[in-house]
Amino acid sequence: MKILTAAQTHQLDQATVQAQGITSAELMERAAQALAEWFYGTFPNETSEILVLCGPGNNGGDGLALARLLHRAGYAVRVALLPAEKQSADWQHNRQRLPAAVPVAALAAGALPPLGPGAVVVDALFGTGLARPLAGLAAAVVAHLNAAPARVVAVDLPSGLLADAPQPAPGGPVVRAAHTVSFGPPKLAFLLPQNAEFVGEWHVEDIGLDQNFIDQADTPWHFTQLADADVALPRRGKFGYKNTFGHALLLAGSRGKMGAAVLGAGACLRGGVGLLTAHVPGGGYDIFQTTRPEAMCLTDAQADFISELPDLGPYQAVGIGPGLGQQAATRAVLELLLRTATVPLVIDADALNLLGAHRELLALLPENTVLTPHIGEFTRLTEKARDDYHRLDLLRAFTQKYRCVVVLKGAYTAVGAPDGQVYFNSTGNPGMGTGGSGDVLTGLVLALRADQRLGPLHAARLAVLAHGHAGDLAAAETGEAGLTAGDLVQHIGPALRNLTV
Numbered sequence: 001m002k003i004l005t006a007a008q009t010h011q012l013d014q015a016t017v018q019a020q021g022i023t024s025a026e027l028m029e030r031a032a033q034a035l036a037e038w039f040y041g042t043f044p045n046e047t048s049e050i051l052v053l054c055g056p057g058n059n060g061g062d063g064l065a066l067a068r069l070l071h072r073a074g075y076a077v078r079v080a081l082l083p084a085e086k087q088s089a090d091w092q093h094n095r096q097r098l099p100a101a102v103p104v105a106a107l108a109a110g111a112l113p114p115l116g117p118g119a120v121v122v123d124a125l126f127g128t129g130l131a132r133p134l135a136g137l138a139a140a141v142v143a144h145l146n147a148a149p150a151r152v153v154a155v156d157l158p159s160g161l162l163a164d165a166p167q168p169a170p171g172g173p174v175v176r177a178a179h180t181v182s183f184g185p186p187k188l189a190f191l192l193p194q195n196a197e198f199v200g201e202w203h204v205e206d207i208g209l210d211q212n213f214i215d216q217a218d219t220p221w222h223f224t225q226l227a228d229a230d231v232a233l234p235r236r237g238k239f240g241y242k243n244t245f246g247h248a249l250l251l252a253g254s255r256g257k258m259g260a261a262v263l264g265a266g267a268c269l270r271g272g273v274g275l276l277t278a279h280v281p282g283g284g285y286d287i288f289q290t291t292r293p294e295a296m297c298l299t300d301a302q303a304d305f306i307s308e309l310p311d312l313g314p315y316q317a318v319g320i321g322p323g324l325g326q327q328a329a330t331r332a333v334l335e336l337l338l339r340t341a342t343v344p345l346v347i348d349a350d351a352l353n354l355l356g357a358h359r360e361l362l363a364l365l366p367e368n369t370v371l372t373p374h375i376g377e378f379t380r381l382t383e384k385a386r387d388d389y390h391r392l393d394l395l396r397a398f399t400q401k402y403r404c405v406v407v408l409k410g411a412y413t414a415v416g417a418p419d420g421q422v423y424f425n426s427t428g429n430p431g432m433g434t435g436g437s438g439d440v441l442t443g444l445v446l447a448l449r450a451d452q453r454l455g456p457l458h459a460a461r462l463a464v465l466a467h468g469h470a471g472d473l474a475a476a477e478t479g480e481a482g483l484t485a486g487d488l489v490q491h492i493g494p495a496l497r498n499l500t501v
Ligand SMILES: NC(=O)C1=CN([C@@H]2O[C@H](COP(=O)(O)OP(=O)(O)OC[C@H]3O[C@@H](n4cnc5c(N)ncnc54)[C@H](O)[C@@H]3O)[C@@H](O)[C@H]2O)[C@@H](O)CC1
Pocket: 013, 014, 024, 027, 028, 031, 055, 056, 057, 058, 059, 060, 062, 086, 088, 125, 126, 127, 128, 129, 130, 131, 132, 133, 134, 135, 138, 155, 156, 157, 183
């Protein structure tokens, strides 16, 4: 699914009105209907009064239409209007349609509506039309709202936030919503950690916006979902053989971190690799062979870390990084790998830290290498980002410069492609914030890179989607707190089964 810019969102509204031969008021009515349906489902028996705060534009228009629908459905509703010189046409239309029985007041400084515990407030002050930082009365209303023990539902966007760029004034007033209910594709703002405290839980409602426009819209941002056909795992052919699915090599582990190798190998095996060989420190042999009997094992001359690169001849893909440590000899192995490998590479964890500490190695990265940094590792590879939007700029610049795929991990993991496109992931949960989760992802990416049927971007996006889905399946059994990285490995099979076509 594409993620549109604020400008494209406005054009999409216009394109929909034109393509479907409807008025913009009719489109607003659809939006309000969708909001109302969501409201009925979320607050089915609400008896306290619903306060709808309306701004002067179409966001306020949505609020006025919602107030009418909620009133008709039997909710106690009150409307408060933000005074402005002029209001949009659809705002005026919905103001006229508001039943006289709904109390309406103008917001005024020094006389803001009281908001007791449990109050439900709809924030329809500003949406995608926000043009400048909130100031004056609008800022005072937002501060009043944020200080109240109210449950806030933001319409389209929490007021004060932009859809696709940092707030106009960093640290300026923004509504802190418990829920944000939006229309059409999700907004970029919803996917970034810096906005989480404002957006709350977000929901997108389908209001039949023009798919033709969306298909043709030029945007670098995408959202990967379970049903997306372009990231599915192709079914195995009846006569598939272990060689068909590739032989992967995993370089991982050091003394005290053999678990990373074991977890990565487990994920690679569950990811469907045909054959797996792990190269581990000599002292890790028993641990590895005992815990992963399905894999073959090569041992390093060093007992505690990796100092040798095996012959790469037999392998279709090589992964390096989990639990590796940062010994000088290990750095030399990484350099030799980058210089000599002719098959797809997957680079994670300490291998990324070594790249960050020896940036001259970046020039050796083979095209289409998949790197899987979390934010800290990515910062070591690039620079400290000013904010989450700047980090996305850094991500796009990096993948285009090195022609590689970068999996920037976190909630809504962002997969950056060599052409500058970015694919946010929809699956996963905070239970995955547990040691070893990233090692599991590395093994899964490695398995899918060894699968000759998939390209680098497909493999990376599918691995991230399946990894998060495995996390969701696991959390359904263990809860988030109880989830361990080993549980992720156990759920990769069912996750991939759900993603197979
Ligand atoms: N156009 C359509 O057909 C649809 C629009 N929708 C709604 O329309 C919204 C966008 O509406 P608009 O483009 O009218 O924009 P908004 O309603 O978000 O805000 C625009 C208004 O606020 C004023 N304004 C902007 N920044 C301000 C500030 N900092 N302080 C004070 N005033 C400020 C502008 O001058 C303008 O009057 C969406 O977020 C969504 O809620 C939905 O109804 C779906 C359909």
